[in-house]
Amino acid sequence: MLQELLTAAAAAGSAGVLYVASAARIVKQYERGVVLRLGRLAGEVRQPGFTMIVPVVDRLHKVNMQIVTMPVPAQEGITRDNVTVRVDAVVYFKVVDAAYALIRVEDYKFAVSQMAQTSLRSIIGKSDLDDLLSNREKLNQGLELMIDSPAIGWGVQIDRVEIKDVSLPETMKRSMARQAEADRERRARVINADAERQASKVLAEAAREMSETPAALQLRLLQTVVAVAAEKNSTLVLPFPVELLRFLENPQRVPPDRTLERPTDM
Structure with missing residues (x-):
């Protein structure tokens, strides 16, 4: 009897251990x-x-429940200003309701990936090229809202969306490079013209000062000679004083010959 009880207890214990293990x-x-x-x-x-x-x-x-980093494959589209681009992004999201993520959607990762690709193509079509290149923060926020709206019902929260890269066609890259080069050349010309204008004003003031003091012009001439001679040149060029040309400004003109009119015989 005791042996049977011990056997039953051992069997019950083994069943209990098996139950707990499973x-x-x-x-x-x-x-x-x-x-x-x-x-x-x-x-x-x-x-x-x-x-x-x-x-x-x-x-x-x-x-x-960890934050998942999901790259969005590059999507090709046409911007609002008719430029073909390829844009890729990355989505950071996490599950906030495990029951919803398991029951309400078959595969929440695949669903978020597809929604991200669709939203990215939509953002490309609604944006200009300049916005994609320089105003990414605003586009990231808009893309995050577009993905987060349906993801809330799946028990998923979008933490952040970032546009990684914008690829342009080679022809567009060359056009933008030419545009940038032309803009830099335009700025350089404007700067040179402004420098010439300022220099002309200073030279005009210097000319007025020298015209009041003729000796200043002679001193300036001597300084120029010294500066040229300091270069160890074998040929020395002396400027011709402009004052000497003033005598030729109003040359005396010979009055034209006049034919003496003979009186008409009456």
């Missing part, structure tokens, strides 16, 4: 457990740590 589950810190009992959601979402389920009847699905 029912015991470990949920990691960054995961949440969703239990489906006979195909239906059972109870609350299981928190990290040790948990038990009913073998055969329950199915524990673990959902990762």
Whole structure:
């Protein structure tokens, strides 16, 4: 009798150990457990740590709650100003409701990826090329709102969306390079013209000062000679004083010959 009791106890213990082994589950810190009992959601979402389920009847699905970094494949489209571009982006998102992410959508990662690609193509068609190149922060916010609106119903929250790169055709790159070069050349010409204008004003003031003091012109001539001679040149060029030309400004003109008119015989 005692032996039978010990055998029954051993069998019950073995069955209990087998039951615990098959029912015991470990949920990691960054995961949440969703239990489906006979195909239906059972109870609350299981928190990290040790948990038990009913073998055969329950199915524990673990959902990762970490932030997922998902690259969006490059999408080709035409901007609002009729420029063909290829734009790729990256989406950062996380699951905030494990039950919704498991039940309401078949594959939440694939759904977010497809929504991101569709939204990216839509953003390309609504934006100008200058916005894609220089106003990315505003486009990132708009893209985030477009993806986040349907993702809320899937238990997913979009943390951030970033446009990585904008690829342009080679012809467009060459056109933009020529435009930038022409703009730099225009600015250089404007700067040179402004410098000439300022220099002409200063030279005009210097000329007025020298005209009041003739000796200043002679001193300036001597300074020029010294500057030229300092270069160790074998040929020395002396400027011709302009004052000497003033005598030729109003040359005396010979009056034209006049034919003496003879009186008409009456």
